[in-house]
Amino acid sequence: MLFDYISLAGGLVVLIIAGDVLVRGSVGVAQRLGIPNLIIGLTIVAFGTSAPELIISLKAALTGSGGIAIGNVVGSNIANVLLVLGLPALIAATPCGESGATRNAIFMVGVTVVFIVFCFFSPIGHLDGVILLLLLAAFLTASTMTARRHRKEQKSIAAAAAGAAVADVSETDEDDDALEDVDDIPDSMWIAMIYIVLGLVGLPLGAHFTITGATTIASAWGVSEAVIGLTVIALGTSLPELATTVMAAIRQHGAVAIGNVIGSNIFNLLAIIGITAVIVPIDIPPEVLKLDVWVMLGCAVLLTILAACRICLGKISGLIMTGAYVGYIALVYVIGLAG
Numbered sequence: 001m002l003f004d005y006i007s008l009a010g011g012l013v014v015l016i017i018a019g020d021v022l023v024r025g026s027v028g029v030a031q032r033l034g035i036p037n038l039i040i041g042l043t044i045v046a047f048g049t050s051a052p053e054l055i056i057s058l059k060a061a062l063t064g065s066g067g068i069a070i071g072n073v074v075g076s077n078i079a080n081v082l083l084v085l086g087l088p089a090l091i092a093a094t095p096c097g098e099s100g101a102t103r104n105a106i107f108m109v110g111v112t113v114v115f116i117v118f119c120f121f122s123p124i125g126h127l128d129g130v131i132l133l134l135l136l137a138a139f140l141t142a143s144t145m146t147a148r149r150h151r152k153e154q155k156s157i158a159a160a161a162a163g164a165a166v167a168d169v170s171e172t173d174e175d176d177d178a179l180e181d182v183d184d185i186p187d188s189m190w191i192a193m194i195y196i197v198l199g200l201v202g203l204p205l206g207a208h209f210t211i212t213g214a215t216t217i218a219s220a221w222g223v224s225e226a227v228i229g230l231t232v233i234a235l236g237t238s239l240p241e242l243a244t245t246v247m248a249a250i251r252q253h254g255a256v257a258i259g260n261v262i263g264s265n266i267f268n269l270l271a272i273i274g275i276t277a278v279i280v281p282i283d284i285p286p287e288v289l290k291l292d293v294w295v296m297l298g299c300a301v302l303l304t305i306l307a308a309c310r311i312c313l314g315k316i317s318g319l320i321m322t323g324a325y326v327g328y329i330a331l332v333y334v335i336g337l338a339g
Contacts, residue, residue, distance in 0.1 A: 004216040008144070011210030015052035021163065022051055022199025027190030028185050039085050051203055051299045052237045054272045060229070061276050062220035066214060066283035067174035071229020071271055072237060077112075077265045078230075079238040080324035081299035084261055085306075087242065091320025096265070096309030105304040108266050111135060112300045115269050116293045122284035129277030136270035151332040210236075223336035226285040230292055242317050259308060263299050265300070271275060291335065295328060 053072055060068035088094055114135070118128045186192045210233065218228045240265055245257045276282060306313070313321075 001160050001216075001220060004213045004220070005215070007209045007233065008213030008217060009178060011201055011206045011213060012015070012052075012233070012239075014206030015055065015210060015237065016240055018199045018206055019051040020199075020268045021195045021202065024185055025192045025195025025199060028187070028195065030191065031185065032189050032192065043075060050267045050271055051199070052206070052240075053268060055203045055207040056210060057272050057276045058279065059211050060202070060225075061280045061282050062121035064283075065211065065225050067224055067226030067285040067288070068211065068214060069230075069276060069282050070119075070273075070284055070288055071226040071292070072233050073268045074288060074331035075230035075234025076268055076278025077296050078237050078292070078299050078328065079325065080241055080261045080268075081303050082263055082321045082328070083235075084238060084241045084245050084327065085257060085313065086318045086321025087092065087302075088256070088257060089313035090315055090322065091246065092249040093309070094245075094249060094257050094313040094318075096258045096313060097288045098304040098307070101258050101262060102304065104143075104259070104262045104266070105300070107139065107306045109297070109333055111266055112267050112297050115273065115299060119284045119289060119293055123281040124273065124277045125281045126278055129274045129279075130272045132274030136234060136267075136274060139266060146186050148266060190270065209259065221337075223234075223333065224285060224287060226288055226292075227336035228333055230288075230332055238258065247248065264306075267304075271337075287335070292332070 031145065056072050057069040060066070062074070085094060111132075115132075117126045118132075121128075155327055186195060214228045214233055215225055217232075218225045241260065249257070273282070304313075311317075
C-alpha cells in the first residue's frame with residue numbers, strides 16, 4: 001500500500017515537472033522560429049500548462065477509468081475557483097476587474113452548461129469532442145483578435161501622446177508580458193528540443209504511476225475512482241496554477257489571477273475533454289452528476305459575478321472560499337464512503 005501512495009505522489013510530481021519543462025522547451029522553439037509571444041501565450045503555454053490534466057484524462061479514459069478522467073477536470077475547475085483564487089486572497093487583496101474577464105467568464109459558464117448537457121448523454125463521444133474543440137478554436141480566435149485590437153489601440157494612444165517611437169516600445173513590452181509567467185526559457189534550440197523530449201517522456205510516465213496509484217488507493221479506501229479524481233488528482237494537477245497565483249499575490253500582481261483561472265477552466269473543458277473524447281469515448285460516473293458538476297457550475301457563476309462586479313477579494317472572502325473548498329472535499333468523501 002505504501003508503494004501506491006508513493007506512486008500517486010511521485011506521478012503527480014513528475015507530471016508537474018514534465019509539464020513545466022515541456023512549456024519552457026516549446027516556448028524556446030517557438031521563439032527561435034519567430035512566432036509572436038502573444039500567439040505562444042494563447043496556444044503553446046495554455047496547452048502546455050494543461051498537459052498534466054490532458055495526459056491523466058486520456059490515460060484514464062483509455063484504461064476504462066472514466067471516473068478519474070472526468071473527476072480530474074471537474075475537480076480541477078472547482079479547485080481553480082475556490083482554492084486557487086481563495087488562498088492567495090489570504091495573502092494579499094486579489095482584484096477581479098481584469099479587462100475582458102467578464103466576457104470570458106460568461107463564455108466559461110456557457111461552456112460549462114454545454115459540458116453538463118453532454119454528461120447527461122453519457123458517454124461523451126467523438127462528435128461531442130469535435131464540438132468542444134470547435135468551441136476551443138472559436139475562443140482562441142476571438143482571444144487573438146481581441147488581444148491584437150487592444151494592442152493596436154494602445155499603440156495609437158501611445159503614438160498620439162509621445163510619438164511612434166514610444167508606441168513601438170509599448171508594443172514590444174506588451175508582447176513580452178504575454179509570457180511573464182514562463183521563467184528560464186532556453187536560448188539554444190538544442191536545449192529547447194531536449195526540454196520537449198524530456199516533457200513528452202515524463203508526462204505519460206507520470207500519468208502511468210498516478211493512475212496506477214490512484215485506482216489501487218480508491219479500492220483500498222472503498223471509494224470510487226471519481227472521488228480520487230475529484231480530490232487528490234485534481235488538487236495535484238492544480239498545484240501549478242495555485243503556485244502561480246500565490247506568487248503573484250506575494251508580488252502584488254494578483255489582478256491577473258482571475259484571468260488565469262478562467263482561461264485554465266475553459267481549456268480544461270474544451271481541450272482536455274475535447275481531445276480525450278475524440279480519441280476515446282468517456283463514460284460519466286452517475287455520482288458526478290448528482291453533486292460535482294453542479295458545484296462546478298456554481299463556481300463558474302460565482303467567478304462571473306466576481307468579474308462583472310469587479311469585486312476585490314480580501315482575507316474574509318479568501319477564508320470563505322478556502323473553507324468552502326475544504327467543506328466540498330469533506331462532503332465528497334462522506335458521500336463516497338456512504339455509497
